[in-house]
Amino acid sequence: MSQPQIKPVTGALYSRIHGVGGYRPVRVIPNSEVLNWIDSSDEWIRTRSGIAERRWAGPEESVAEMSVQAAGKAIAHAGISPDQIGGVIVATVSHLKQTPAIATEIAERLGCGTAPAFDISAACAGFGYGLGLADGMIRGGSAEYVLVIGVERLSDLTDQSDRSTAFIFGDGAGAAIVGPSDTPGIGKVIWGSDGSQKDVISQTQAWDTAFGKADAVNGVGEAHEDGRGKWPALRMEGQSVFRWAVWEMAKVAQQALDAAGITADQLGAFIPHQANMRITDAMIKALKLPESVPVARDITETGNTSAASIPLAMERMLESGEARSGDLALIIGFGAGLVYAAAVVTLP
Ligand SMILES: CC(C)(COP(=O)(O)OP(=O)(O)OC[C@H]1O[C@@H](n2cnc3c(N)ncnc32)[C@H](O)[C@@H]1OP(=O)(O)O)[C@@H](O)C(=O)NCCC(=O)NCCS
16 A cells, blocks of 8 residues: 555645734833933934934733734734734743743734744844744645734833843834735845854843742742842943944845845835944945935834844834835834844735
8 A cells, every 4th residue: 555645735836915004101211210320421322323202111011902903903004804924923022921932912803813823032033034934834834814913111121220132122023924825925024144143133141040940939039149130131342243243234234135135226115124324334335335325214213122123114114205105115123032033925
């Protein structure tokens, strides 16, 4: 008897982004407020980072709540119903509960039935990683529509006394619905990692070191004289990140263009991770991006929201009319890991 064959699975030929949506917390923190915590100046922060203000989430604006708000807008924009979603991917590094994944609660609240739902930790490349996974799921036949969310409450992991990070981070959520397409709408995702630079951006200490395993077991987190018990925060070697982003990420962005068979002058938008305006400007130069290509500069009002920054910036460019539906956009995310992901996408 011949070996039985597993039934082949076929998915859509291509995928594209069908809708995008964002949520920005209500509370605005202008640079003037940051100056209450660190010795700095509005001018220094603006010229070194491009940031004028950021949003910080309040107690009601949880990771789940911001995600549900952003996803609701993306679902409406895509014109689908939540029960058509066959996968929910949440990219975040600031959901502070180790388990369960926040994605299941979000899927349930949105009405996504029994869709598989999981979190991924890929920092500022999280949205690009999610997009790569969603594209594979749709073309591989395991889902028709996939919801990709990038969401952060980085204020929970910000040390307000750290001059190198206190002014950078913000909170928010961005979401995209990825689904089938007759024509290619997501170019090859160029993604990767470099674990040799894992310490360049990282949490100051793990939860067990911070509180001590014995304390954790007893459910208490007392301060220890040796510094344990201090709430972990994000720490960054600013200049190393800056150099890596400027030199290496422009090459990755160019690879994404080449893989998609698109030249810089054919782009309708450049939407890099909103890490730092000077990094964006250096990339524009390295890519020889024509002045006619609109560039996302959402960082000025939003700060660096890690996984949320690209979909938030994308939504803003579409809403303001800076970019149009059907335009080609180059997106690139990069950050802690170190990790990166870039692709050319058709805007929804
Ligand atoms: C964080 C960053 C803005 C700091 O700028 P920098 O030029 O590297 O700053 P340095 O630490 O070398 O310090 C340079 C000077 O600015 C001062 N300085 C540092 N932080 C400051 C602050 N918050 N306000 C005012 N002055 C500050 C330093 O004291 C130093 O002064 P000196 O020259 O008199 O000694 C910069 O490294 C950067 O943009 N890195 C990339 C960060 C990023 O994008 N991260 C996101 C990754 S996803």
